[in-house]
Amino acid sequence: MINCIIVISASLIGYIEIPHLIKVKAKMDLIVFSLLLLFGLILNLLYYNGVHIPNPLDFIKFLTKPLSEWLYRLL
Amino acid sequence: MKAKQLVAILLFCAPLLSGCWDKVELNELGIVNAIAIDKANNGDYLITVQLLSPSEIASQYPSNRVTAITYQATGKTILEAIRKLSTSVSRRLYFAHLRIFIFGETMAQEGIRKSLDFFYRDHELRTDFYLLVAKHSTGANILHILTPLEKIPANKIYGSLKYSQDNWAPTRTVTIDDLLDCILTPGKEPVLTGIEIEGNPRLGKTTENIERMQIPAVLKLTDLAVFKRDRLIGWLNESESKGYNKITNHVAQTVEYVNCREGKATFEISNLQTKIKSKIVHNKPMMDIHVSGAADIDDMECKLDLNNFKNVYMLEDRLNKKLKTMLVTTVKGTQERLNSDIFGFGDILYHHHPHYWRQVEPRWDETFPETKVQVTVDIQVRRLGTIIESFQ
Amino acid sequence: MDPNKITHHQFIILVMLFTIGSNILDAPFVITNVANQSGWLAGILGWGVGILLVWLYSTVAQQFPKQTFIEYSQAVLGKALGNALNLFYVIYYFFLSSVMVGLIISFLNLQILPRTPMEVIGISFLLIAITGVHYGLGVIGRSAEIFFPWISTFLCLMFILLLPQINLSHLTPILDGGVRPIFRAAFTFLGLPFLELPIFLMIIPYVDNQKHIKKCFLLGTLLGGLVLVSTIFLCILVLGAQLTSLNQYPSYQLGKEISIGNFIQRIEVMVAIIWILTIFYKLSICLFVTSHGLSKLLHLKEQRSVLLPLILIISVITRIISPNQSFYDQFIRYYWAPASLPIGLGIPLLLLIVGRLRKKSIAL
Structure with missing residues (x-):
């Protein structure tokens, strides 16, 4: 059910945008658009099928941890 | 053309799409008006809710069915018990109109902090309901009493x-905000008003209670229940309750009498203002309580010539002395008998002398009973009522 | 006519809404948690430093009046380094937009629509914002102008109606825990709106009146900061530091406290309206900058080609980045301000210095 909704909405987005992008002959746009759409589609499918996706904020946390600890100790 | 079609479709869809996911119709709601929490025998929570029966209240031709219904359930946690109620109530319980929240006496003695979390955390509840403690009774019994008026x-x-x-002043309206503030602030302990059943509780549960002229069972507000942290540790008496409310500046109006020649004179006191200042004398805290206000003579039952202003001053002086004694005994009583800082002296110290407070905070339980209190009362008699001289 | 053109009035309003958005509910809680009843001092301190930062941003913008951030960072720092920074910039605002959607969802889901699925709230919000972005910055600016009187009326009303509930003793003792908590709270507060403000480096070139840009930017931040600081102040005055840091949304709780003669009460939804409107504009601006930046970065012909896929991505990222409220709280309290430092301080300073040094060699 949820997979159906995701695929339908993704193809709807494709259906809205792709003819327009082909008409204006924007090749780069088309590539970026398709990549992003594909990325979104896969991300959605993975997430709603219970695959654990690592939290990007954890990565940011990891990167800023030394800075944050230093600053808050300083202040 | 295309735009017109689009607008037509949108207009057609709009009425169908309105409304929202979370809609609940009024007739699906059970409006909770009062809730009581007790400890069941096995240590679980026993929750009693009082629901309105809207059809009885609004109906033009009242039948003799009751207007409010109570339901009970037990549970290991508050929310579990509340959800268990759904086995007996046919509607979704709606708490936004909660008015009264009663703790059973044994429940209050064992600590109320744990049971409060749900009521502050849940989004549906507002913070304007009043909290009370049932005196010599369970909260459930209080909610079962029918009231005639x-x-x-x-x-x-x-x-x-x-x-x-x-208008009378020994009671106190306490909302959950106030209560939490008192529980959380160091150097300030909560009080709640007590409520008890006077008369025959068994008759009070039946419609007989609302059919008679002289009511078999009356719900009566009593004196203040004193807590330490979140546990009920004792009760103030009536005079102490009034004194407490005066010290904490929570009195709008009250009535006070003084003895005079062969009778009593009663004052109506208004505009009461209390200011508490703190000092540190010889490394000991000292509280300076100053009460000011205005009094009217409303009931003169003694033989005293009020045309002589000296007599008015004499009455004024007696009133001030009486109030002073009352406040001093209130503080003394609390310090010696209960040792719970319900006046918030510790909090006042923290605000005025933060460094000193940090020293005494760990041993405030020993310091509070020894805190010296100085009371000054300055109430002025303004009006004497519509007649001057009494006809006694 | 360029659909992205906005007037300088609209620019002031957008800056102000961006500053208020989301932080009016977040900041009081975060700040009083650290600085207790002296939180308002931290607020003022953060506000002051924030204004200095805005002065820095507008100086950078004035160096390159006709260009957006993406364009001049390439020109100033060279293609490789410039593009790397641009990518960082776009990703930062991409995450900020996801955070905004997450905030809207958690607030509405908690307080108003508890049983509506989170996706429905998030996607309907995103769809409206994306429509605005699709029609260009001009539409966002003009609609902000329409809603601005509403927001300011509600804000003033809230402040005035709360005056009877004020308890001055909540403020004492001032500076109880020393000055360190104040610096700490001020730094966190700095990250909440002020370090995010370089977002307007992408928008400034579209403002019609370039001469007054510095004044407008400063004025918008000043007003927005004023609203935030007074909200913090009121939270402490009305609720006290204890209850403020207990509540997740203290300013919503403030709305619940309004009660005048048992007659004007239960108007906390007014606060919710302020919040939803301001965060909507914040989200729109973030989305505009994300999509506009991305299309500039990749030399796309049209900005709209990235918009719709963004909905798909953001609606999931939102769910992934805030698995629960306490994770999010901890993140904004300890990591958001440091994580914003490169965007909010490093890059503008770098651009300013290198720009000054290379001024002659770059033909603008």
Whole structure:
């Protein structure tokens, strides 16, 4: 059910945008658009099928941890 | 053309799409008016809710069915018990109109902090309901009493609590914000008003209670329940309750009498203002309580010539002395008998002398009973009523 | 006519809404948690430093009046380094937009629509914002102008109606825990709106009146900061530091406290309206900058080609980045301000210095 909704909405987005992008002959746009759409589609499918996706904020946390600890100790 | 079509479709869809996911119709709601929490025998929570019966309240031709219904359930946690109620109530319980919240006495003695979390955390509850403690009774028994003047028992309690705080003063309206503030602030302990059943509780549960002229069982607000942290540790008496409210500046109006020649004179006191200042004398805290206000003579039952202004001053002096004694005994009583800083002396110290407070905070339990208190009362008699001389 | 053109009035309003958005509910809680009843001092301190930062941003913008951030960072720092920074910039605002959607969802889901699925709230919000972005910055600016009187009326009303509930003793003792908590709270507060403000480096070139840009930017931040600081102040005055840091949304709780003669009460939804409107504009601006930046970065012909896929991505990222409220709280309290430092301080300073040094060699 949820997979159906995701695929339908993704193809709807494709259906809205792709003819327009082909008409204006924007090749780069088309590539970026398709990549992003594909990325979104896969991300959605993975997430709603219970695959654990690592939290990007954890990565940011990891990167800023030394800075944050230093600053808050300083202040 | 295309735009027109689009607008037509949108206009057609709009009425169908309105409304929202979370809609609940009024007739699906069970409006909770009062709630009581007790400890069941096995240590679980026993929750009693009082629901309104809207059809009885609004109906033009009242039948003799009751206007409010109570349901009970037990559970290991508050929310579990509340959800268990759904096995007996046919509607979704709706808490936004909660008026009265009663703790059973044993429940209060064992600590109320744990049971409060749900009521502050849940989004549906507002913070304007009043909290009370059942005296010599369980909260459930209180909610079972029917009241004659108000169709809804909880509204009766709510009304008399408000009226009595404004005009008589031994009671106190406490909302969950106030209570949490007292529990969380170091150097400040909570109080709640007590409520008890006077008369025959068994008759009070039946419609007989609202059919007679002289009511078999009356719900009566009593004196203040004193807590330490979140546990009930004792009760103030009536005079102490009034004194407490005066010290904490929560009195709008009250009545006080003084003895005079062969009778008594009663004052109505208004505009009471209390200011508490703190000092540190010889490394000991000292509280300076200053009460000011205005009094009117409303009931003169003694033989005293009020045309002589000296007599008025004499009465004024007696009134001030009486109030002073009352406040001093209130503080003394609390310090010696209960040792719970309900006046918030510690909090006042923290605000005025933060460094000193940090020293005494760990041993405030020993310091509070030894805190010296100085009371000055300055109430002036203004009006003497519509007649000057008494006809006694 | 360029659909992205906005007037300088609209620019002031957008800056102000961006500053208020989301932080009016977040900041009081975060700040009083650290600085207790002296939180308002931290607020003022953060506000002051924030204004200095805005002065820095507008100086950078004035160096290259006709260009957006993406364009001049390439020109100033060279293609490789410039593009790397641009990518960082776009990703930062991409995450900020996801955070905004997450905030809207958690607030509405908690307080108003508890049983509506989170996706429905998030996607309907995103769809409206994306429509605005699709029609260009001009539409966002003009609609902000329409809603601005509403927001300011509600804000003033809230402040005035709360005056009877004020308890001055909540403020004492001032500076109880020393000055360190104040610096700490001020730094966190700095990250909440002020370090995010370089977002307007992408928008400034579209403002019609370039001469007054510095004044407008400063004025918008000043007003927005004023609203935030007074909200913090009121939270402490009305609720006290204890209850403020207990509540997740203290300013919503403030709305619940309004009660005048048992007659004007239960109007906390007014606060919710302020919040939803301001966060909507914040989200729109973030989305505009994300999509506009991305299309500039990749030399796309049209900005709209990235918009719709963004909905798909953001609606999931939102769910992934805030698995629960306490994770999010901890993140904004300890990591958001440091994580914003490169965007909010490093890059503008770098651009300013290198720009000054290379001024002659770059033909603008």
